[in-house]
Amino acid sequence: MDGLLSDRIARLENVARRERAIAIGLLALLMATGQAPAPTSSGPVIITSSTSSATLDSRGLTVRDHSRELLFAGMDSSGKPSLDLSDSAGRLRESMYLLAGNPILRDFDAAGKRRAEVFLAGDSGNGEFLIFDAAEVRRLALFHGSSGLPEFALYGSDAKVRAYLSTDDGMPYLGMNDNGGATRLVMGAYTGGRAGMDVRDSAGKALWSQPK
Numbered sequence: 001m002d003g004l005l006s007d008r009i010a011r012l013e014n015v016a017r018r019e020r021a022i023a024i025g026l027l028a029l030l031m032a033t034g035q036a037p038a039p040t041s042s043g044p045v046i047i048t049s050s051t052s053s054a055t056l057d058s059r060g061l062t063v064r065d066h067s068r069e070l071l072f073a074g075m076d077s078s079g080k081p082s083l084d085l086s087d088s089a090g091r092l093r094e095s096m097y098l099l100a101g102n103p104i105l106r107d108f109d110a111a112g113k114r115r116a117e118v119f120l121a122g123d124s125g126n127g128e129f130l131i132f133d134a135a136e137v138r139r140l141a142l143f144h145g146s147s148g149l150p151e152f153a154l155y156g157s158d159a160k161v162r163a164y165l166s167t168d169d170g171m172p173y174l175g176m177n178d179n180g181g182a183t184r185l186v187m188g189a190y191t192g193g194r195a196g197m198d199v200r201d202s203a204g205k206a207l208w209s210q211p212k
Contacts, residue, residue, distance in 0.1 A: 109134070133157065171195060178202060 044057035052070075055062045060074010060082075068090035076082040082097035091112065096105045104119035117130045126144035133139050137159050145151045145166070154163040156179060164175045173188035182204060187197040199208040 044055050046056075047054040052063065052065045055064070060072060062069060062074075063071040065088065068086070068088070069084075070086050070088075070090070072082065072084040074082065076084075076097060080098050082095065084092055085094040087093050087110075089110075091110060092108055093110075094105070094107050096103070098104070099119070100122055102120045102122050102125075104117065106114050107116040109115050111134070113132070113134055113136050115132050115134075115136075117128075117132070119128055120126065121128055121143070124144075124146050126146075128141065128143035130138055130142075131140040135157075137155070137157060139155050139157075141151075141153045141155070143151055149166050149168055152165040153161050156162050158179065160177070160179065160181060162177055162179075164177075166173050168189075170193070171189035174186070175183050176185040178184050180202060182200070182202045184200050184202070185198070186200070188195060190196055194211070196209065196211055198206050200206050
């Protein structure tokens with residue numbers, strides 16, 4: 001479990017570094033374009049090569065390879081700042097923008113389905129990391145909860161929580177649920193500070209408990 005989380009966090013840090021590099025490159029390009037002589041008309045500024053083009057207009061900067069849009073940085077259709085990255089086929093693969101005033105980064109698969117997401121929660125401002133399946137159902141969540149504790153949750157294909165792990169400075173807590181939402185196994189810290197493990201039936205009655 002520790003190795004898996006470390007790998008995922010490392011990949012997330014790599015994404016963050018890449019986004020910073022892209023943002024710096026875009027800023028440099030915009031500054032260079034802004035220092036260029038103004039066009040004679042009120043139309044967009046267009047830079048072209050034999051295979052690609054970059055267009056700067058009132059919406060933002062668009063980079064294309066032939067007719068495929070590869071990058072857009074500017075204001076989206078709802079008037080929010082956005083950075084969109086597409087693959088060589090023109091399919092959107094990554095998008096970073098402000099949603100209700102909070103930053104969000106989303107990764108999409110080749111079918112256009114959202115598969116990973118990192119953002120700041122609107123209610124607490126805490127960071128959250130989510131993974132989705134091919135049907136865009138949430139299957140994993142790693143976040144800083146409203147109580148200030150790190151939390152890790154696994155979901156079934158019905159989007160219901162199957163396992164939940166959290167910890168404070170004293171001891172971790174693990175809970176496992178069935179498909180009806182009933183907690184069937186609890187392990188970790190109990191009220192009063194003792195540690196133990198309970199196995200329960202679907203009605204919540206303890207079938208086995210240690211220590212008793």
